[in-house]
Amino acid sequence: MPLKETQALLALLYTDETFREAFFRAPLERARQFGLGEAEAESFARIDAAAVARFADCLKGKRTLDARKTLPLTYRALGARFDRALLAAVAGPPRPGRHRADAAALAARLARAEPAWIGDLARFELAFVEAGARRNYLTLRFFRYPVAEIAVQLACGEAPGAARRPSVGVWLQLFGSRLFYFLA
Structure with missing residues (x-):
């Protein structure tokens, strides 16, 4: 998995609510936009939206x-x-x-x-x-x-x-x- 692209995608998922909502409407498309290959995009598509939202809330709290x-x-x-x-x-x-x-x-x-x-x-x-x-x-x-x-x-x-x-x-x-x- 390309590290730079993965980090950029995770950073947006955890800190940008608008992006997060758009991502979970079309996860494969959004992951591909970051230059991730098919296998990496599919891995991201399986991320639990509720878990991401909980972690994002923790970051907001901090x-x-x-x-x-x-x-x-x-x-x-x-x-x-x-x-x-x-x-x-x-x-x-x-x-x-x-x-x-x-x-x-x-x-x-x-x-x-x-x-x-x-x-x-x-x-x-x-x-x-x-x-x-x-x-x-x-x-x-x-x-x-x-x-x-x-x-x-x-x-x-x-x-x-x-x-x-x-x-x-x-x-x-x-x-x-x-x-x-x-x-x-």
Whole structure:
């Protein structure tokens, strides 16, 4: 069985729900589209759809758990809506730098969400994630809401009550040293 084609097919089966549904409607055709021979295509056609769906659900669960750890305040603010918003933002297989990529995709989606401050909060947390992935980092972010106050409220277990008030944040890290940030 050609390894590269097999891995590509399995990755899509486990991470892309649309592809998975199409595959199980016509498994032989889909397997052949990946350049698999007749014997390999027939092997894939015998894969148990329920088992694939269970494993795909496990992968989704792991991905949402990782995202909760990456954006903990955003998770706290959204509660049960967090997982749905994440999975809607990151359809398909994980990208390189998955944790950062998933956080960025979710922050972009939340920029259009309600409550309006939730997108700012996700972008605030994303700045720390991005800084942690680089040795040298400088960024300036503008927010529509006082994200520092919102973050403190959430960290203390309080319900955020933020009125619209612009704020700005600066993050700086040089040569892998300690990260400095300032919010005003």
